[in-house]
Amino acid sequence: MTELTTPRRGRPRSADADLAILAATRAALAEHGWGGLTMGDVATRAGVAKTTLYRRWPSRNELVVDAVAVLFDDLEMIDLGSLRADIEAVVQQFADLLALPESQAALLALFAEATRDPALRQRVREAIIDPQKRLVHQGRAAAQARGELPPDADPEVAAQDVDIIFDTIAGAVEHRVLVLGACADPQWISRFTTLLLAPLTALHQD
């Protein structure tokens, strides 16, 4: 998040303030959306001066990245005994997460801002997007252990497979939940999983 390099000399920054600011940011996002998010409001909610925000985060964008990133820590791949069940469970978790008002308000706006700010885009990827690829890796490993999927032949090809599967899952859920604003009901998830399952076993034939 911020730097904790040298044990500096003067008064240290309050760690409570960090948590309060991030929580206040999420609350403000949920209540007023991205457009209604003002630094003054966040500061007031957190019981902190506006200047304190600017001492810790260079701008609103970076602040929101840190505030939202923690939401994604809860995602986990639980081995349910079948590839279909595992996929459906993870997709459901992901869809529920994106349905939160904080996520709705923050994610697309962050992605939009990142369009013109390469540093922000990298930060978004590192803090929010890329870590979730672990879920695909875990799901594949579990399926391979069960014999549902063949073991990785070429590690490079396997990495590409993971990337494109992740792009597809993430993109479809983003489109469904964030862009369209439709709920990801179990029926949709079941159909989408069906769409995914065939190539997962067939992709190695070419």
Next chain:
Amino acid sequence: MTELTTPRRGRPRSADADLAILAATRAALAEHGWGGLTMGDVATRAGVAKTTLYRRWPSRNELVVDAVAVLFDDLEMIDLGSLRADIEAVVQQFADLLALPESQAALLALFAEATRDPALRQRVREAIIDPQKRLVHQGRAAAQARGELPPDADPEVAAQDVDIIFDTIAGAVEHRVLVLGACADPQWISRFTTLLLAPLTALHQD
């Protein structure tokens, strides 16, 4: 776009101004991005007073919808003789379209704004997103004519299939091009098409 109901009495609105404003909006988006888009700038570029903008569009969001929507009119499904070729061509067109600076600047920001504005979300869907489903319909029809796909058994099921396929394609390309900012090279498109092709033929088995 706007209303052209009754042939009103006084001075009619300049149709040239409409086109100039929409073109100026796209140019301003491409140059300064969503955050740098100001109504004053658009007005100056279009050679028009700022008040004229507000007489025609209630806010920046609706203006941008109309400015960007026309870009999507160029998408078309050309029968190339095989389902794979058709999918790849359409995905390539879509990816190229999203790679335009105007699209990069506008689309995700519009989606984000629509998150908190149901009327805007509906307008975005009607003007930008939903019309593109025609491409999936045309691709399916062509594949069915060729015998690559079985004819629709239940029209309701067919409609759901089209929806979920569209969500998946649109979402994956949006994620790849807009969110990640990665180019959609032919190799990625080929892999993604492989991912799609199996279920297109297998989805009717359940």
Next chain:
DNA sequence: AAGCTTTCGCTACGAGTCGTAGCGTATATG
């Protein structure tokens, strides 16, 4: 041609947010 109606360009305005600077105070280290 005369008259009416609506649009247009221009200017000005209050409101709101931005990000920064300055100050005195609080809280840590050596």
Next chain:
DNA sequence: CATATACGCTACGACTCGTAGCGAAAGCTT
């Protein structure tokens, strides 16, 4: 105790917003 940093507070110029008011331009109606 001296030093160094963080903190809260206030104030500030700059910017954009969306609106109101005005006189002039442009088309329709009789």
